[in-house]
Amino acid sequence: MDSQEVLDKVADLPITEWNYKGYAERHIGPMAQDFQAAFPLSDSNITLNEADLHGVALAAIQGL
Numbered sequence: 001m002d003s004q005e006v007l008d009k010v011a012d013l014p015i016t017e018w019n020y021k022g023y024a025e026r027h028i029g030p031m032a033q034d035f036q037a038a039f040p041l042s043d044s045n046i047t048l049n050e051a052d053l054h055g056v057a058l059a060a061i062q063g064l
Contacts (some may be wrong), residue, residue, distance in 0.1 A: 001059055003059045003060070003062040003063035004063045005063075006039075006056060006059040006060050006063055007059075007060045007063030007064060008063075009038045009039065010038075010056065010057075010060040012038070013030050013034055013035065013038055014030065014031070014034050015028060015029060015030055016028070016029070016030070016031065018031075029048070030048070032044070032045055032046050032047055032048050033045045033046075035048055035052075035053075039052060039056055
């Protein structure tokens, strides 16, 4: 795992504010499709896997 490469991909990853349909609570994060394009770790581009999010975040921190 090249932590600098991961950091570069995270820096380019669009982060948006959003909410689930029918719920007023706002969230901040990447869209699953954008995350999957940058980090093709799972078979899904409609959900985010928390283990992948944590691993990518830790690798990016190491890249700092």
